[in-house]
Amino acid sequence: MRLLFFIFLCLSQITFVAAKTLIDPTKPQGAFHQKKMQDEVSSALVLNAVFITGQSKYAVINGKQYRVADFVQGNKVILISQNQVILNTDSGEKTLFINNHNIKKDINNGF
Template sequence: MLLNKINPYLSLGFLSLSLTFAAQGQTLRDPTLPSQTYQSEAVANTQQSLVLNSVINGASSYAVINNKIMKVGDSVQGVRIVSIGKSHVSLSDGRKLQLFQSVTQR
């Protein structure tokens, strides 16, 4: 007789606990994910910076900039490629992209 009265209360308690945990689970964030500001900064940096990945010299010279194959006259982010050398690319805005720039600047 006593068990019949406790069962509804126990089931109601378990139900309220499970709803509480479900509500908290939706607001929790995965701690291994980078923050929102980090992601937006990374996207902004990749859109503004140009990286010379490699240069291919031969009868026609090609440059790989931001992982895209380019030749003289092509435009990347609104800037035209003026010339392609052995280890650099000259741009129409006066910039010169160097291979391994991050290593040589140390």
């Protein structure tokens, strides 16, 4: 009886190990890269708003407030204008636009 139980235990362990190495055929192609893609999306910079009042200029990037000379994910803010922010990156200058160029009118010029 013990021998039969031991054989059953060994066979069940072999099938458990084999099941771990099987690939799910119903899983979409490239699904294992989903985590990497989510990390890239989360590191994308989005200009949410620009506030210019008197001598102060602020940009809201990814929900956080920045001024000129601040660093955003390792990129230095070098210019804040009415509808864009220019960052100095390792690969050169990068321009962020509010609302992906969809600004129709400036509120200060006869909205």
